[in-house]
Amino acid sequence: MATTNGTLSVVRTRTGRRCSHVETIDLDSKEESSVLVIYSGGTIGMVINEGGALVPASNALGRHIRRCPFLHDVEYAKKRFGDKCETSAFVLPVQGIKTLADTKRARRRVLYTLLEYEPLLDSSNMTSDEWIAIAEDIKKWYKSFDGFVILHGTDTLAYSASALSFMLENLGKSVVLTGSQLSLFEPRSDAKDNFLESLVIAGNYVIPEVTICFGRKLYRGNRTTKMDTEGFSAFDSPNALPLATFGIQIEVNYRELFRPIVIEKFRVHSKLNSNVALLRLFPSITLQTVSAFLRPPIQGIVLQSYGSGNVPSNRVDILEMIEAAIDEGLIVLNCSQCIRGSVSNAYETGKVLCDIGVTSGADMTPEAALTKLSYVLTKDEWSVEKKREMLERNLRGELTVTSPTPSMSEAVRMVSFSAKHNLELDPYTAANVLFPALLGSAVLDDNPNRIEQLLSSGADLSQPNVDQRTPLHIACCEGKTSLVEFMLQKGASVHTKDRYDHTPLNEAVQHDHHEIIKLLVNCGAHLMIPPKVLGEKLCKAAIRGDVTKLKSYKIAGANLNQCDQSGRTPLHVAMLHGHKECALYLLGEGCRMDAEDMMGLTPRDYAAKAGSIGMVTLLETKNTLHHVKVL
Numbered sequence: 001m002a003t004t005n006g007t008l009s010v011v012r013t014r015t016g017r018r019c020s021h022v023e024t025i026d027l028d029s030k031e032e033s034s035v036l037v038i039y040s041g042g043t044i045g046m047v048i049n050e051g052g053a054l055v056p057a058s059n060a061l062g063r064h065i066r067r068c069p070f071l072h073d074v075e076y077a078k079k080r081f082g083d084k085c086e087t088s089a090f091v092l093p094v095q096g097i098k099t100l101a102d103t104k105r106a107r108r109r110v111l112y113t114l115l116e117y118e119p120l121l122d123s124s125n126m127t128s129d130e131w132i133a134i135a136e137d138i139k140k141w142y143k144s145f146d147g148f149v150i151l152h153g154t155d156t157l158a159y160s161a162s163a164l165s166f167m168l169e170n171l172g173k174s175v176v177l178t179g180s181q182l183s184l185f186e187p188r189s190d191a192k193d194n195f196l197e198s199l200v201i202a203g204n205y206v207i208p209e210v211t212i213c214f215g216r217k218l219y220r221g222n223r224t225t226k227m228d229t230e231g232f233s234a235f236d237s238p239n240a241l242p243l244a245t246f247g248i249q250i251e252v253n254y255r256e257l258f259r260p261i262v263i264e265k266f267r268v269h270s271k272l273n274s275n276v277a278l279l280r281l282f283p284s285i286t287l288q289t290v291s292a293f294l295r296p297p298i299q300g301i302v303l304q305s306y307g308s309g310n311v312p313s314n315r316v317d318i319l320e321m322i323e324a325a326i327d328e329g330l331i332v333l334n335c336s337q338c339i340r341g342s343v344s345n346a347y348e349t350g351k352v353l354c355d356i357g358v359t360s361g362a363d364m365t366p367e368a369a370l371t372k373l374s375y376v377l378t379k380d381e382w383s384v385e386k387k388r389e390m391l392e393r394n395l396r397g398e399l400t401v402t403s404p405t406p407s408m409s410e411a412v413r414m415v416s417f418s419a420k421h422n423l424e425l426d427p428y429t430a431a432n433v434l435f436p437a438l439l440g441s442a443v444l445d446d447n448p449n450r451i452e453q454l455l456s457s458g459a460d461l462s463q464p465n466v467d468q469r470t471p472l473h474i475a476c477c478e479g480k481t482s483l484v485e486f487m488l489q490k491g492a493s494v495h496t497k498d499r500y501d502h503t504p505l506n507e508a509v510q511h512d513h514h515e516i517i518k519l520l521v522n523c524g525a526h527l528m529i530p531p532k533v534l535g536e537k538l539c540k541a542a543i544r545g546d547v548t549k550l551k552s553y554k555i556a557g558a559n560l561n562q563c564d565q566s567g568r569t570p571l572h573v574a575m576l577h578g579h580k581e582c583a584l585y586l587l588g589e590g591c592r593m594d595a596e597d598m599m600g601l602t603p604r605d606y607a608a609k610a611g612s613i614g615m616v617t618l619l620e621t622k623n624t625l626h627h628v629k630v631l
């Protein structure tokens with residue numbers, strides 16, 4: 001059953017049956033970006049029912065958003081969508097004060113579509129089925145949107161964010177979860193700011209993590225915990241700095257971002273093991289209680305120990321029982337009951353756990369530990385030993401690995417340089433401006449050592465320069481293949497768009513660097529060009545007979561049968577202009593000879609009308625052309 005609230009929404013039943021479709025947004029300006037908002041439920045969209053209790057209201061949020069001037073710019077929507085503006089995508093208004101630095105960065109018009117789940121749930125009623133549904137929807141719409149926002153109840157928000165962080169493998173785009181303590185329908189509520197700031201992040205910044213935006217901060221989801229049932233600053237990440245803070249400026253802490261450092265495409269791992277449990281120790285816990293947690297079907301438990309990972313070392317009965325269960329293949333992951341800090345082997349009472357084969361959960365939150373266990377247990381290709389090893393490894397920034405503190409010498413030098421020359425740069429601005437510039441020049445000089453040095457001094461590969469270009473854009477444009485590979489392995493983002501709306505992939509295509517295009521595609525990059533616009537670009541290449549460019553687009557994932565606004569495919573145009581090599585290439589790639597343009601004319605008709613006998617013959621011998629496939 002599709003919703004009728006006038007939003008571009010879709011309904012998914014709890015069994016996962018899809019009943020409608022999400023309408024994607026064709027961006028037609030460099031100043032726009034697209035975000036898919038998945039609405040799963042929570043206080044943010046709740047109303048009071050007849051019994052006086054808060055419940056989620058179906059088909060209401062979209063209608064409300066359309067009437068909220070701070071969440072939907074009616075004038076822009078009218079201009080942009082004309083007659084369809086009542087059912088079109090929502091448009092986030094832009095910040096009025098143009099002089100703020102972050103307004104220049106967060107300058108895109110965020111167009112967003114709402115995908116409402118059915119039924120909407122209080123997050124206390126959510127299960128791993130909903131996490132899987134959300135992950136599958138992100139997978140389905142991954143290439144169609146710049147970023148994702150999930151509206152969610154706060155009660156189990158940290159569990160969902162943690163689970164999604166593991167399930168979304170090699171994530172390259174921003175996925176922001178948010179909710180609120182009071183409903184968006186209330187006049188005094190935290191919902192507006194949480195939602196709005198989530199949209200700004202998802203539409204303007206490539207923060208390739210599952211994050212939680214709440215109370216003026218952006219946190220790494222798997223580091224976060226709900227700390228407060230009443231306050232608007234309900235979440236915190238006690239063992240990790242926020243990834244961004246929202247003041248007058250939006251300050252993104254680029255150095256803290258966690259990125260995949262492998263050249264692999266985004267994928268979703270949509271299996272989770274439910275045979276896991278959280279066992280919180282307390283003085284005088286009985287052997288029977290512990291034993292209930294260690295019995296089949298349980299395959300893994302998070303043991304919440306005291307302080308820095310301590311258990312009663314004088315309870316030999318309990319320790320022997322845990323050891324026997326571990327020997328049978330059960331995984332026991334040790335985490336602290338303390339909100340802040342990590343487990344360690346400092347005390348004898350902590351060391352005993354290590355001795356009997358308990359796995360260290362370092363400084364993970366219970367939510368992250370439980371969902372990581374649930375994820376790791378479904379990796380059938382891993383042995384139990386490997387699973388234990390992966391639990392101790394930092395997979396998504398969920399735990400702290402002690403690494404040498406990077407030297408700040410470069411940053412210090414920059415600040416003293418600016419002070420000496422009276423540049424009036426505070427350290428934050430100096431780092432933001434100078435690091436990208438220094439990285440850019442290291443790329444031009446083909447100098448990976450200098451890049452490495454800058455990174456260890458606090459520079460970040462995804463931090464854009466004044467034109468919103470990253471070092472990866474520059475390397476892709478300059479054709480520096482090995483530097484591109486080097487930077488991708490250091491976590492450079494393939495999705496960042498510059499001021500001209502170009503991603504690194506656009507740069508590589510524009511300059512026909514085929515090896516680089518392959519690398520980027522293998523790392524999850526994809527073309528984000530509306531189909532008809534892509535058709536025009538392909539036809540332009542075919543007009544010039546530019547086979548190299550057509551190959552560039554093909555490697556980047558373009559469909560070479562894509563037509564332009566007039567219905568012409570590149571093959572039509574190649575025939576019209578008599579570009580034989582180009583036509584041969586397109587035919588070799590399986591381009592259709594029966595494609596009709598707006599006048600009903602096929603490539604064959606074009607060749608005949610252009611009087612190109614040679615081209616007609618070429619078409620007639622098409623069946624013998626399979627051998628000409630140009631790679």
Ligand code: ASP
Pocket residue numbers: 041042043044121122123124152153154155156179180181
């Ligand atoms: N019970 C609500 C939920 O988690 C609380 C909230 O959204 O703040 O769905």
